[in-house]
Amino acid sequence: MKIRIFGFLVSLILPLLLVAQTDTVMTIGPNDSIVIVVDSLVVIEELVTEGEAVHEEKPVSLEWNGYLMTDDRIRIDGLKLNWQEYRFDLRSQLRLGDRARFYGELWVRGIRFPGISSASDLSFTNKILPIDIDIRELYADIYGLFTKNLDVRIGRQRIAWGTGDRFNPTDNLNPYDLEDIWDFGRHLPSNALQLNYYAGNWTFTAAGILQFTPSVLPGSDWTPAFMPQAELPEVIVDSTTVPGLSIPVYISPGILSDSIVLPQRSLKHSPSFGLKVKRSLGAWEMSLSYVYNRDPLPLLYRTHTRLTVDTLVISLPDVIYANATADVTAWLRYPVQKILGFDFAGSLWGVGLRGEAACIFPEKVMLDQTLHYDAPMLMLSRDSVLADSVALDGKPYVKFLLGIDYTFKNNIYLNFQYLHGFLHERGSRELNDYFMLGLDWSLLNSKLKLSLLNTGLQVGDWKDFAGNYAVMYMPELAWKPVDNAEVTLGAHIIDGKGASGFGRVHKNDDVFVRFRFNF
Amino acid sequence: MKRFIFISACLVVLFCLPYISAAQMTAAQILTKVDANLNSAKDQTLMTTITLIDKAGKTSARTMSLIQKGSDKRLVKFLSPADQKGIAFLSLPNDNLTVYLPAFGKTRKIASSVKNTKFAGTDFSYEDMEAKKYSSKWTPKLLRTDGSNYVLELSLKSGMTSDYSKLIMFARTSDCYPVKIEHYDKGGKLYKTITASKIEKVGNYLIGKETVMADHKTGTKTKMSITSAKFDQGLTDDKFTEREMIK
Numbered sequence: 141m142k143i144r145i146f147g148f149l150v151s152l153i154l155p156l157l158l159v160a161q162t163d164t165v166m167t168i169g170p171n172d173s174i175v176i177v178v179d180s181l182v183v184i185e186e187l188v189t190e191g192e193a194v195h196e197e198k199p200v201s202l203e204w205n206g207y208l209m210t211d212d213r214i215r216i217d218g219l220k221l222n223w224q225e226y227r228f229d230l231r232s233q234l235r236l237g238d239r240a241r242f243y244g245e246l247w248v249r250g251i252r253f254p255g256i257s258s259a260s261d262l263s264f265t266n267k268i269l270p271i272d273i274d275i276r277e278l279y280a281d282i283y284g285l286f287t288k289n290l291d292v293r294i295g296r297q298r299i300a301w302g303t304g305d306r307f308n309p310t311d312n313l314n315p316y317d318l319e320d321i322w323d324f325g326r327h328l329p330s331n332a333l334q335l336n337y338y339a340g341n342w343t344f345t346a347a348g349i350l351q352f353t354p355s356v357l358p359g360s361d362w363t364p365a366f367m368p369q370a371e372l373p374e375v376i377v378d379s380t381t382v383p384g385l386s387i388p389v390y391i392s393p394g395i396l397s398d399s400i401v402l403p404q405r406s407l408k409h410s411p412s413f414g415l416k417v418k419r420s421l422g423a424w425e426m427s428l429s430y431v432y433n434r435d436p437l438p439l440l441y442r443t444h445t446r447l448t449v450d451t452l453v454i455s456l457p458d459v460i461y462a463n464a465t466a467d468v469t470a471w472l473r474y475p476v477q478k479i480l481g482f483d484f485a486g487s488l489w490g491v492g493l494r495g496e497a498a499c500i501f502p503e504k505v506m507l508d509q510t511l512h513y514d515a516p517m518l519m520l521s522r523d524s525v526l527a528d529s530v531a532l533d534g535k536p537y538v539k540f541l542l543g544i545d546y547t548f549k550n551n552i553y554l555n556f557q558y559l560h561g562f563l564h565e566r567g568s569r570e571l572n573d574y575f576m577l578g579l580d581w582s583l584l585n586s587k588l589k590l591s592l593l594n595t596g597l598q599v600g601d602w603k604d605f606a607g608n609y610a611v612m613y614m615p616e617l618a619w620k621p622v623d624n625a626e627v628t629l630g631a632h633i634i635d636g637k638g639a640s641g642f643g644r645v646h647k648n649d650d651v652f653v654r655f656r657f658n659f
Numbered sequence: 660m661k662r663f664i665f666i667s668a669c670l671v672v673l674f675c676l677p678y679i680s681a682a683q684m685t686a687a688q689i690l691t692k693v694d695a696n697l698n699s700a701k702d703q704t705l706m707t708t709i710t711l712i713d714k715a716g717k718t719s720a721r722t723m724s725l726i727q728k729g730s731d732k733r734l735v736k737f738l739s740p741a742d743q744k745g746i747a748f749l750s751l752p753n754d755n756l757t758v759y760l761p762a763f764g765k766t767r768k769i770a771s772s773v774k775n776t777k778f779a780g781t782d783f784s785y786e787d788m789e790a791k792k793y794s795s796k797w798t799p800k801l802l803r804t805d806g807s808n809y810v811l812e813l814s815l816k817s818g819m820t821s822d823y824s825k826l827i828m829f830a831r832t833s834d835c836y837p838v839k840i841e842h843y844d845k846g847g848k849l850y851k852t853i854t855a856s857k858i859e860k861v862g863n864y865l866i867g868k869e870t871v872m873a874d875h876k877t878g879t880k881t882k883m884s885i886t887s888a889k890f891d892q893g894l895t896d897d898k899f900t901e902r903e904m905i906k
Contacts, residue, residue, distance in 0.1 A: 204739050242904070283906065300765040335729040335846065399844050420901075423755040425768055487754065492770030507697070527802040547772040585879065623719045623740045658741035 142363065147483040192603040200237060205659060206230040213632075213652040221232035222361075222650060225320070229276075233655075241281040247274040250396050277329050293334040298327060299347050301416060301429060302496050303485035303529040307559050307576070309498035309539040310429055312480030313347055314413050315436035316355040318565060321362055322614075322632055326354060345416040345505065352410040354404050355436040364644035365562045366437075387460045389449065394467040400438055416481075424486030435502070436471035437564055442508040445469075449515035463513070475503040475532060497540040502566065504534025537561075551582040562641070572641070573599045591616040591630075598642050610636030610643040624658040663854065667796070686799035689809050692835035694792040699904055700864050702728040704893040706887040714878040721779070722886075730791055732899040737779070747904040761905040766901045782881040784870040786822055796828060807832055807838075823850065836865050849875055862890050 147222030206229040213223035228248040235241050252270040261267045302308030306325030314327035330349045337344040358366065403409040412433030419426055446467040454460050478501040485494040509526040539561030546554045555578035561571035579593040592615045600608035616630035631651045636643020677762045684692075690826055705725045712718050722738040724800070731752040737743040745761035754771040774785035793799075797813035813826040829839040836858055844850040851874050855867030897903070 163731065205744055207741070283904075298764050300763060336895075336902070338900070343901075422753050423771075424766065487756075487768065487770040487772075490770055490775075492768065492772070494768075545770060546778075547770065547775050549775040550777050582776075583712065585777075585877075602702035623721075624742050626742070656742075658744075 180549075193197040197541075201235045202232070203235075204230070204232050207656055207658040208657045209654065211652060211654045213650040213653075216651065217647045223249070223320075223652075224253070234541050238282055241283075242279075243281070245276040247272075247276055249274070275329075289338045291336045291338075293336075296329045296331050297334065298329050299332060299334055299414070300327075301414075301427075302561075303425075303483045303494040304496050304541045304543055305494075305545075305555060305557060305578075307557060307574075308496060309541055309542055309559075309561065310479070310496045310620075311350060312414065312431045312433060312479050312481075312498070315353050318358045318362075319356045321358045322364075328356060341420040343416075343418040343420075345418070347415075348408075348411065348413045349433075350411050351405065352412070352434055352474065353436070354400070354402070354438065357437075359624075361648055362645055380574070389447070389462045389464050391447070391464050391466050394446075394448075394460065394465040396468050396470075398470040398472060401471055403434060403474060413457045425483065426482070426484040429479075429483075431483035433477065433479075434474040434475065435477050435566075437462070439475050439505055439531055439566070440470055440472050440507065441475075442471035443468060443504050443510070445509070445511045447511060447513045449513075449517070449520075452515075452517060473505075473598055475505050477502045491546040492543075494543045494545075495541060497538055499536055499538050500566075501536045502532050502534055505528070505532040507531040532566055535568070537566075537571065539565075539571065553580045553582070554578070555580075564641075573602075575599075587620045589616075589618040591618070596637070600638060600641075604638070606637070606640035608643075610634060610641065610646070612642060626656045628654040628656075630653075630654075632642040684809075686801040686811055687794070689801065689811060689830060689835055690794045690799040690813070690828075693830050693837050694863050695792050696834065696836050697731050698792055702726070702890070702892055704887075704889040704892055704894070705885050708884045708886055709779075710882040710884070712880040712882065726894055726898060728894050728896070728899060733900055734903060736904075743779070744809070748898060749901065751899060757901060757904065759858055759901070764829070766904055781883075782874040782877075782879055783883075785821060786851070787851075787872065793826075793828075796821070799828075802827075804832060805840060806830065809835070815820040835867060836867070838867075851875065861888050887906050 155525050157469075188509050194238065207227075209225070209227045209229070211223065211225040211227075212221065214220070217221040224465075226249065229245065230248070231243070231245045233241060233243045247511075249272045250269065251272060255270060256262060256269050275296060277295075277297055279297045282292045284290065285292045299313045300308075300311060301313065302311040304514055308325070311327070313332070314330050315328040317328045330353060331351060332347055332349045334345065334347040340424045340460060357363075366434050412431070412564070414431040414433075416430060417431040433550070448467070449462045449464045451463045452460070453462070480501070481496065483496040484496070485492070487493065505599045507529045509528070511524040511526055513519075513520065513522050513524060539559075541557060541559045543555070543557035545556070548554070555576075557574075559574040559576070560576060565571050575597040577593060579591065581590045581592075583590065594612070594614040596612035598610040598612075600610075611634070613633040614630065616628055618626055618628040620626050629652070632648070633649045634642055634646045636646050690792060692855050703726070705727075706722070707725060708720055708722050710720045719740070721740055724736045724738060725733065726905045727733045731750075733750045734747065736747045737745065745759075747759040748764075749757040749759075751757075754772065756769045756771060757766050758769050759766045776785070777783065778785050778788050780785075789883045793813060796816060796819045798816050800812045800814070802810045802812050808829040809826040809832055811830065813828060815821050815824070822844070824845050825843045827841040827843070828837050830837045837855065839852065839854045839860070841849055842851040842853070849870055853870060853872045855870050857868040858865055859868060860866075866885065866888055868885045868888075872883075874880070
């Protein structure tokens with residue numbers, strides 16, 4: 141933690157030192173260069189060769205801003221405080237005229253509840269009032285490097301692609317940050333190098349990330365919405381499954397454990413990269429992209445079940461059965477994927493139109509299942525390899541989004557999106573349909589915003605709509621009593637049926653109050 | 660004596676010539692000169708402070724930088740308040756509108772329906788902020804000369820759309836700089852009034868350093884004060900790009 145803070149401060153101070161040397165820099169010869177060290181990354185910037193041009197640049201400036209946010213949520217079921225986040229966001233940017241910019245964003249948060257389990261924990265402030273510090277972004281921009289049309293960004297950064305509103309099938313370079321499921325669209329930053337080359341209405345982008353970073357998953361109470369339900373059979377009667385014991389075996393779950401297998405930190409296994417070409421055509425823009433990376437959500441690829449027969453029930457002469465405990469160990473990994481993306485945005489008759497499509501070419505992954513069987517009283521102990529099944533079939537599939545928005549004269553903003561395939565859904569058969577409606581009404585010179593019809597609908601199976609759907613209702617009322625301050629009251633209500641992802645978490649309804657002050 | 664009378668007559672004519680020609684200016688000529696006053700700079704770089712004044716007189720301020728080339732390329736960046744800092748609007752011809760929201764880290768095309776609303780919470784609509792020439796959209800009629808001002812009535816040309824049914828423009832007789840424009844709604848009622856003051860010459864151009872838009876329906880006002888103005892800096896087209904928005 142201390143190293144992180146130190147790194148952040150160093151990265152802010154170093155540019156200051158650089159600014160202090162600016163006058164000296166001006167006297168260096170045209171072919172000399174300066175070295176800027178930012179968070180262990182080294183950038184070599186060529187100096188401007190024409191002194192006149194230097195004097196025409198914008199002045200050096202250092203800016204600080206940020207916000208304080210509090211977010212308290214009460215779960216309706218049980219009236220339990222289930223989320224409390226107090227966040228201090230600090231941003232700083234240093235501009236070196238038109239040539240470079242350094243930017244850093246730091247979060248200091250109190251988001252965890254006290255982690256006290258014994259009296260000794262009461263002696264540790266960080267267990268009573270836990271604080272987390274995250275460097276959200278920390279990068280340097282060099283404008284016009286080598287050629288006036290090339291901009292370089294190096295450091296920890298967010299590479300946001302796609303034209304959709306929060307739901308972006310083509311936004312795949314940064315891992316997801318699903319810590320707060322209601323702050324959808326949030327991604328973790330990546331330590332990356334990004335190049336942007338501008339040529340008229342064309343923009344060519346290349347981005348590379350050396351180190352694989354997995355996504356942050358939501359808390360355990362959201363797991364049913366994002367993970368397929370794996371259920372143990374209650375009884376096994378097939379003697380081929382439990383060799384040597386052709387009697388019914390009633391199973392109760394034992395210890396469930398898992399192991400995450402990260403890719404090797406080698407150039408062959410860990411890096412990801414993306415390429416994008418964007419074209420502006422008047423009021424329209426469109427882009428084509430390609431991403432090679434690892435799916436940032438883990439995939440189950442191996443299980444080992446240890447079945448221990450605890451009791452044998454014998455009722456001669458007719459009925460014999462066994463009770464057993466199953467301990468399951470699961471292994472998960474991050475498969476390779478290649479993604480071809482297309483997006484567009486524009487306006488027709490005053491209506492905003494946007495769309496994204498991502499064709500995903502996944503790695504084929506088999507599910508390897510083994511079983512060890514123990515029946516001590518029968519002196520049986522055997523290993524069994526179950527038939528492999530397919531975890532990910534390797535066939536390409538397409539996720540896409542279409543959206544429209546319109547602003548009415550009475551300051552009502554309508555935003556509607558249709559999404560085919562949520563971020564965690566893999567394979568064409570697993571993709572659900574989602575419809576999102578947002579309706580914001582700004583009143584009193586934008587001091588009051590009513591968003592009472594914000595809804596989402598998930599359809600798991602069109603043939604059985606009534607039995608397989610989820611509805612999300614997210615009304616909000618935001619009030620700005622003074623400039624820079626906003627209080628928001630709202631609720632997250634979920635209802636659903638069947639195996640639809642969000643239908644399984646329908647008890648996670650909450651009401652919240654959020655306060656934010658920008659400075 | 661005859662020579663004296665002739666010279667005196669010539670001097671009187673020369674002295675009065677501007678007034679005679681001004682009096683003879685047609686409504687179209689006046690409006691053309693108004694447009695020339697407002698749009699003759701090839702480009703401009705402005706720093707402005709916008710003060711929102713509510714019905715009760717409470718104020719809140721925001722600052723922004725604005726660069727403009729010709730009448731149809733404009734880039735606005737908000738510098739304050741903190742919750743709007745960094746937001747940028749790029750306006751290009753043919754309703755090509757783009758917004759940059761720092762919180763999302765990317766630019767986004769916005770539909771022209773956004774023009775249905777007020778600009779950034781002010782009393783100016785997007786239409787009010789447009790730099791289009793009045794003469795290309797409105798047909799002028801000279802109502803009268805009111806003291807030191809021409810009073811023109813502008814009615815919408817066929818094929819043009821506007822939130823207003825007509826405008827009444829007060830332009831100074833001395834230089835045709837518009838000092839007040841009344842905006843009437845579709846029902847013919849006075850809707851908004853814009854007044855310009857602190858009119859000064861900066862370089863070769865006249866500029867109203869303080870502009871107040873009053874919305875008579877809501878009772879609110881927006882004061883736009885220009886704190887710095889530069890003209891004809893030779894701004895190139897690449898200053899009006901998404902690349903510049905995110906810098």
